[in-house]
């Protein structure tokens with residue numbers, strides 16, 4: 383079975399517990415305003431690879447991630463847009479006893495139950511809790527993402543929720559309060575993180591001759607992100623607490639227990 387890969391990172395530190403081998407799958411149908419990887423968008427791009435060859439590579443990295451309690455994270459682009467290839471790789475990882483995560487906005491297709499059976503952790507990129515704003519931020523309707531979210535909830539898969547805060551777009555206190563409300567409705571969430579918008583991918587747009595929609599928007603300040611994290615924590619209630627992320631010196635929110 384073959385699939386399209388954008389790239390592989392062997393020492394990922396933020397996409398799941400421990401050290402991760404991160405496989406970036408090619409292809410995404412969303413067009414998030416802040417996307418710093420527009421080179422992952424085209425479905426036909428990237429390198430065509432055999433699942434068996436990919437697993438051979440993963441096995442080579444295994445000593446690094448295994449000692450740290452890490453594993454493999456399938457990211458993108460949107461990994462759910464290659465569901466069969468993703469499933470094949472997840473199965474192979476689980477046969478080898480490797481911890482698996484998928485980093486997704488939920489914007490794929492197909493039935494997700496099989497995929498979730500072999501997924502230990504979902505890193506869910508919650509674009510926006512309001513349907514109109516979801517459309518504004520991503521260029522697509524939220525229904526596909528909600529379908530995946532429901533499947534993950536039904537499967538009881540452990541979930542980390544991540545949300546990008548952009549100055550003037552997703553940094554309002556009202557929005558953070560309704561985001562907290564949405565997160566509180568979800569089960570199996572063990573970690574929540576606000577990610578500050580940065581402009582690091584902007585030069586890729588220029589190189590690819592694509593208009594960068596957030597031109598002129600400042601990067602999100604670390605200080606404001608921390609303040610919003612505090613508000614989010616307060617809104618999430620007593621079942622959550624804040625913890626320092628040593629690798630990025632930022633704060634994230636964890637669920638007690």
Ligand code: SF4
Pocket residue numbers: 410411412413414416417418419420422458459460487
């Ligand atoms: S889902 Fe991810 S890869 Fe796709 S456009 Fe949004 S940020 Fe970019």
